[in-house]
Every structure is written in C-alpha cells, then in structure tokens.
Amino acid sequence: MKWSEISVHTTNEAIEPVSNILHESGASGVVIEDPADLEKYTSRFGELYDLDPANYPEEGVIVKAYLPQNSFLNETVEEIKGSISSLVNYGIDIGANAVTITEIQEEDWATAWKKYYKPVKISEKVTIAPTWEDYKAVSTDELIIEMDPGMAFGTGTHPTTVLSIQALERFVQKDDVILDVGAGSGILSVASVLLGASTVYAYDLDDVAVQSTKNNAALNGAEHKVKVEQNNLLEGVTQKADVIVANILAEIIVKFPEDAFSLLKPGGYFITSGIIEGKKELVRNSLEKTGFEIVEVNKMEDWILFIARRPEQE
Template identity: 30%
Template sequence: MSWLQIKTLIRPEQAEQLEDWLLEAGACAITLTDAEDQPVFEPIRGTTPLWQSTQLTGLYDGNLDVDLMLNQLQQSWQALYPDASVPVLQVEILEDKDWIREWMDSFHPIQMGQRLWIVPSWHQPPEPNAVNLILDPGLAFGTGTHPTTALCLQWLDGLDLKHKTLLDFGCGSGILGIAGLLLGADQAWGIDIDPQALQASQQNAERNGIDPARFPVYYPEDCPDLSCDVLVANILAGPLISLSEELSGLVHPGGLLALSGILAHQAEDVAAAYRRWFELDAIINKDGWVRITGTRKVD
C-alpha cells in the first residue's frame, strides 16, 4: 500500500483549523514539528505550545484524489482567511515500508559512563553483565539521547550509590531514578507535574523489575516530607532558580546534587542560586547544555 504525505509551514494560530481540515479530508495521522530548530521552553502546565514556524504533516491513503482535496482546502482557507495567502502544500509519495520497524530501527542501545546502558526493549543488551536499563521512547521526556539526560546519567554512573536514597525531581520517564536504583541505590522517589510522566515512570520501573515501593512517584503537592542523599533535577533554568531553597532543603548535609536542563548562558545564574547551600564542582558542558553538581554544606 502506498501513502501520500502532505506538508506545509504554518503559524501557531493556524494549526488547529488546518489540522481539522486535513483530518476531514481523510488524513490517517497528523504531526506537528519544529520547522526552524526553535525549542519551546517552560510551557504552561496543561498547554500544548507550538513553534513560531511549525511544520504540519498529514499522512493519507495513496488512493486519495489529491487535486480535489487541495482544491477544497484552498476554498475553505480563502473563505475563512480572505486576506491571507493559502499555505503552500507539498505532496510526496511515500514508498511502502514497515513504518513501525523503520521507527524501531532508529533507536539503539546507548552506553552512559562505564557501567550503564540504556537499551530499547526490542534490542538485546550489548553487554549482558552491565547495568542495563530497559527504556522505550514514549510521550514523556527522557530516553537518554538528549545531552541533559546523558549528563545526568553519566554523573550517576560515576557515583557509589550503595545504601543511598535518591530523589528524581521532574522525573519524566523515570530514567534517572530507575538508573540510580539499578546502580545500587536503596530507595528513589520521583516528582513531576505531568500525569503522563508519573505513569511512564511507574511503567518503566515495572519493566526494569523495580519494586513499586522502591520508586513511588508524586505530584509536588502530594509528596510526603523527604530528605535524600542524592538529588537530580533535569528540568529548566527558571524553575531550578525559583525552587533553589526548596530543592536544597531536600538534600542531607554532605549529600549530592545534580542540576541540568540548563543552557550554557544560564549556568552562572543557576549556580549562583545554589552556592549558599552547596560547594559546587566545575560546570560540565555538552552541546550547549550544562550540568551543575555539588555537595551540600555541613552546617
């Protein structure tokens, strides 16, 4: 079976209407992607922000009458937006492929540090005797491929976590908390504002044979009073700064901290917010993103 793919560049305010029209015209799937490498930072909870230049792609059955559909779209657009140019629609014929297999083949095991591997569930671990964290790409962030996740995983891999407790603040997929447990921590907790993240963390922990009692996850407002030996927070610079006193207070004296999700030009502002409580290490940069680590001062 052949497929047709229709692409167009739009502004955020046009997305919903054009998406509706493409679906009415028979689209099997619609995707929205960043057209100019302009990531959206710190979205408001419960919103789905779009980029200023968004690429909208519709996937169709190859038997579609393309000329008829394009003519209908043009008429609908001009009726609603008489003063705006009709977006240019690019039509491509896609060769018949096993798209699920194509997608799966794009993800491979990744080594993080000396001991830890991140392994998609459909792959055999390259080193069966290593610490293998089974994780599939999903809705929540954190497959290990982003520089900020990699920086945190490499840091955890270099620690002695035996008999330690760990808090994964902004847990996403749960990758950091689960990695900490597999690397020897006794107990971990996850905190996130996104229900999909909490669900993904629980599912990934189960997939890796983690007892749910060793990795409970919470919304911030529901979390019990905690104090940990190691805290990792891979979120964004703004929340890290505003939460600096709260996060610092969760770490035992002598405990360890790792912060990421921080762009290089934001590093000094974030570091300054934590120096009151932590002796900070040298800042580590990877592809324009940084990791800030330190040890909680003993009063």
C-alpha cells in the same frame, strides 16, 4: 486508520519543551532527529548502531509526533503551533519553528519510528536499549536500562540526560536515598536504582510523566524501589535524601534550591541539568546563594550540569 505526522523543525534547546507540548496534545511518543546523535558517543563510551544520516536535518533538530486523524486535528495542530511559539516568552530559542503535517498509513506509522532508536552506551556502565532490541551486556558490570520511547518523554540520549546519568554513576552510593525532581520518563530514577540506591522518590506534576515513570520502573524491575508521586517540585516533601537530581529547565531549577538544600543530608549532592549555556550563571548564583558548594560544572554540546554539595558543617 490514518495518522498525521506532526513535524517541528526547531533547536536542540527546545527539544524537551516541544516534546512535552506534543505529549500533552495526545501523542504517545516522539521521534527526535538530531544530527548530533550520529557522532555523539563514538569517542569514549561506544556508538549508536545503524543510524542513517539521510534521516537527519543538516541543521537544528526535528521533533515528530503522530496523531490520529479526526475532526479535531486542525484545532489541535493550531494549539500546538501556538504553544510552541509561546516558548520564546521563556527565553527558549525555537529556531525555524517550521511545523508541517504529513498523512501516514497505520502500518507505516507502527514501525517506521523504530529506526531512530538503537542501543547506546552513555557512560562507563550504563547502556540504554529500546525494548525491541535483543541487546546483551558485553561486560559483567554493564547496566542496561530498557526504554519504550512510545510511552516516554525521551530515550535517554539527550545531552542533559546523558550528563545526569554520568553524574549519578559517580555520586550514587549503595543504599542511598534519591529524590528525582521532574522525573519525566523515570530514566534517572531507574538508573539510580541500578547504581545501588535503596529507594528513589520520583516527583512530576504531569500525570503522563507519573505514569511513564511507573511503567519504565516496572519494565526494568525497579518498581519496588521507585516511589512515584504527582507533585510540584519539592513542595510539601519531607523525605531526607543523599542525592537530589533534577533534569529540568534552568528557570525551574532556581525556584527550589532552598527546598533541595533543606532536604539533603549534610554532605549530600544536588545534581542539576537541563541548563543552557546562557543560563549557567543564573543557576550558579542561585545555588551558591542558598549555601551550596559547586563541586563540578560539566558540559555537553550547549548544555550544562552542576554538581553541588551541601556542606558537612554550616
């Protein structure tokens, strides 16, 4: 079988929505060529192994996906281009927005993309490793999350995910109940379980994300503690939580701070990421207006994470 490689030259800001568009168009996985990966984790938590700088663009990022060649391919590609171009309507910088198509043989497609995914230590305790890497823990308290990029929205090395896992590591306590809003690949749900949560309720509106979360929970032995449901944010949810985490766009975060506040136990934490620098004050104002106390504002590259707390007494 012949495949077509769809390559989108865009910005770091647009990685998540572009990846989602490619998944919805039938791609089972994406490759992200981000030059920041070459140096991102070497200073504090470890390093990425065996990455070749020649595979990465000099500026911006390239998101690649693979689709089988068929009679509908041209129509699918045009729909992809249109959907990506429409992201500007949501205030998302799509950069060069150069979309190219390359024919590739199945035997090359099946293995070539694996060179982009290596084990990476992203926090004091958590290391993310692709399933085909024979990675062993180097310390007794190291937690390894196995990911299969072929069925996930991300491998966990995007700054918004790194910030979220670092925050979860600090604020999740043993036997906590967690709500993961916009679960995507389920990596934050899995991390929460490994960090001691008793139960995680994972919600996503996308049925592909729901299945990805289920798959990755099972892959990491967390399927009995991760309860996955297709749901729009926190609509209709009544489950109280110690921590709520949401790694989604700022425009979505500001739609449900009241729901998050009402579902958090007094003293509970609302961890929100996926926020670009220009939308930081939008989210801050929304959280504070709802009654949250801002505990921390953390940053990696151009991405912001808020740790907000529901007061013990109101």
